[in-house]
Amino acid sequence: MTDQMLKDALEGIADRAEPVDGMAERALKGARRRRTVRLSGVASAVAVATAAAIAVPIAGQPDGGRTLAGPRDGTTANTAAERALARACLRNGPPAGHMGQDRPDIGKARDFWLLVAVKENRRHLALVGGTSGFVLCSGSDATGNADLPTFHRWTKAFEGALSVDAIGHLQAASPKGVRDDGHGIVFAVAGRVKPQVSRVQVTWTGGRTVWATVDNGYYIAGTPGRRIPDKGATGPMSDGAMKDEDRKVTSVTAYTAGGGVVDRWRAGPGEGGMFFHEDCPRTTSTSLC
Amino acid sequence: MNRQAREDFTQFVAARSARLIRTAYVLAGDQHAAEDLLQTALTRTAARWRHVRGDPEAYVRRVMYNEQISRWRRRGRESAMADVPDLAVADRSGEVDLRLALQRALLALPPRKRAVLVLRYFEDLPEKEVALILGCSVGTVRSQTHKALTRLRDIVPDLATRLEFAGGAA
Structure with a gap:
């Protein structure tokens, strides 16, 4: 049977595999770090930029944006540099799902644009999106994206002037493009605004306030953070356990060019730590979903 | 957790x-x-x-x-072919040699083609399930399987005369 021969050959290859010990422990450690990176971490690239607690616009100040239910379309084409940054954030391929799987339903890399970014000292914090969803990106000129580009779907058509679409923690990258000690993270907030919004201000616990970069209906802001020893960890995996610095978004405020407040989101109980719309069906959070 | x-x-x-x-x-x-x-x-x-x-x-x-x-x-x-080993088979009539050649040919396949074969022949999964896992259509699974088997025959010409794969007779 030819199918059987093929199966036997594959079994023969599999027989070469040697058992591995300690994989669960390493996976659990990796998962903790990954959670920190993914949830908290937009920011390495932006870490420096936001260290001064201000966002540095690189794509120009908003011109009022446009009415958007989703990402901008191709009529507002990126410049060559913006396309290069988008490609770098996507690591030259389409983003993957959270399982690393291909997602043909979300399109190809060329279907994603740079929507808005903060860039400083060769590092960047960016929102790259398409019609179906977006990717948060923290990286540098050298690394592109410090983490694997992960797709998140646009799921909320917003009625107000402001939509908080993502609150994330990203892995930080160093200015030279080399990842730092792995403990640097970026707390990031990104979303959409209506045309009347010119400025967006994000406030985290502890009072840190950052003016977001707003461009063509999108905004993004970040502030640097660290992973810290988890002294409360218990059990066999507690040795060396790390956790994200505790910092949550407390409010996001949208202003007109004249300084008037047109919309404001305030975190409710349990909100502000990390959020993507796709999590809505599984969360009790209401104001964000 | x-x-x-x-x-x-x-x-x-x-x-x-x-x-x-x-x-x-x-x-x-x-x-x-x-x-x-x-x-x-x-x-x-x-x-x-x-x-x-x-x-x-x-x-x-x-x-x-x-x-x-x-x-x-x-x-x-x-290109996975960069690592294609010398596939000369010492004893072309030998079952062991042929199996080893087939194994080496499988390892020389690009990962996507190899993954399709692994899912189909190692995991014994139906095409529909393979398509689900790989996030592609059943038609793509079939075409990838066919191409992978064709590639195997290209790498190990001896297989073409020894085997008739499900993906197409030699």
Whole structure:
């Protein structure tokens, strides 16, 4: 049977595999770090930029944006540099799902644009999106994206002037493009605004306030953070356990060019730590979903 | 992840890792790459442990397949043929030699084609399920299978006269 021969050959290859010990422990450690990176971490690239607690616009100040239910379309084409940054954030391929799987339903890399970014000292914090969803990106000129580009779907058509679409923690990258000690993270907030919004201000616990970069209906802001020893960890995996610095978004405020407040989101109980719309069906959070 | 979830995950890995590393090896082609692939898949699984429904092993396998293909894609689809070994078969009438040649040819396939064959012939999954795992259509699975088998025959011409694959007679 030819199918059987093929199966036997594959079994023969599999027989070469040697058992591995300690994989669960390493996976659990990796998962903790990954959670920190993914949830908290937009920011390495932006870490420096936001260290001064201000966002540095690189794509120009908003011109009022446009009415958007989703990402901008191709009529507002990126410049060559913006396309290069988008490609770098996507690591030259389409983003993957959270399982690393291909997602043909979300399109190809060329279907994603740079929507808005903060860039400083060769590092960047960016929102790259398409019609179906977006990717948060923290990286540098050298690394592109410090983490694997992960797709998140646009799921909320917003009625107000402001939509908080993502609150994330990203892995930080160093200015030279080399990842730092792995403990640097970026707390990031990104979303959409209506045309009347010119400025967006994000406030985290502890009072840190950052003016977001707003461009063509999108905004993004970040502030640097660290992973810290988890002294409360218990059990066999507690040795060396790390956790994200505790910092949550407390409010996001949208202003007109004249300084008037047109919309404001305030975190409710349990909100502000990390959020993507796709999590809505599984969360009790209401104001964000 | 709370203590109970950690214990559940640890027990799951202890019970299934021996089987999973075999699949990882077939996909990745060597021990080091297999360990790295499985570690990545387990880390992703641990991170999503609360949300994993059904059999976690199926979840891990799915992550492994997609991760392996993604790695290949990110590396710019580097040619696996760069490592194609000398496939001269000492004794072309020997069953062992032929099997070894087939194994080496399988390892020389690009990861996506290899993944299709692994899912079809190693995991014994129907085309529909393969398509689901790889995130493509059944038609793509069929075409990839055909191309993979054709590639095997190209690498090991002896197979063309020895075997009749499901993907098309030699």
